[in-house]
Amino acid sequence: MLENCRNAKERWGGVSDIVDKWLKERQDLIVLYCEITSTESESPEALVAKYQHFCQILVDYVSAGHFEVYEQLIQEAKEFDDGGLELAKKIIPKIELTTEIALTFNDQFDEVHKVDDGLVSLGKKMSKLGEVLEDRFEFEDALLEALHNSHADQVA
Numbered sequence: 001m002l003e004n005c006r007n008a009k010e011r012w013g014g015v016s017d018i019v020d021k022w023l024k025e026r027q028d029l030i031v032l033y034c035e036i037t038s039t040e041s042e043s044p045e046a047l048v049a050k051y052q053h054f055c056q057i058l059v060d061y062v063s064a065g066h067f068e069v070y071e072q073l074i075q076e077a078k079e080f081d082d083g084g085l086e087l088a089k090k091i092i093p094k095i096e097l098t099t100e101i102a103l104t105f106n107d108q109f110d111e112v113h114k115v116d117d118g119l120v121s122l123g124k125k126m127s128k129l130g131e132v133l134e135d136r137f138e139f140e141d142a143l144l145e146a147l148h149n150s151h152a153d154q155v156a
Contacts, residue, residue, distance in 0.1 A: 065140065105129045
C-alpha cells in the first residue's frame with residue numbers, strides 16, 4: 001500500500017499544491033494504519049490515541065478528496081471536455097462507497113471509545129477498512145492518471 005502511495009506521488013505530485021497536500025495526507029494515513037495494525041504490545045490508552053489520530057487523518061483525507069481534489073479534477077475535465085468527465089462519473093460513485101465505509105468506521109470508533117468496549121473488534125474492522133482504502137486508492141489513482149495524463153500537454 002505504501003509503495004503505491006509513493007508511486008502516485010511521483011507521478012502526480014506536481015499537479016497542484018492541493019494534490020500534493022492530499023497525497024501527503026494519504027501517506028500519513030497509510031503509515032499510521034501500518035503502525036496501528038502492527039502494534040500489539042501497546043497499552044490500550046496509547047492505542048486509543050493512535051486510533052483517534054488515525055480517524056482524524058482519515059476524515060480529513062476523505063473530505064479533502066471530495067471537497068477539494070475531485071472538485072478540482074472535475075472542473076478541469078469540464079473545461080477540457082475530453083472524456084474525463086465521463087470517467088469521473090463512473091469512478092466517483094465507487095469512491096463515495098468507500099467514503100461511507102470510512103466514515104462509518106470513524107463513527108464506530110467513537111462509539112467504542114465512549115463505552116470503552118475494547119479495541120479487539122476494531123482490529124477486525126481496521127483490517128476490512130484497509131481493504132476498502134486500498135480499493136479507494138486505486139480508484140483515485142485511476143482518476144488522477146486519466147485526468148492528469150489527458151490534460152498534461154495542455155496544462156504544461
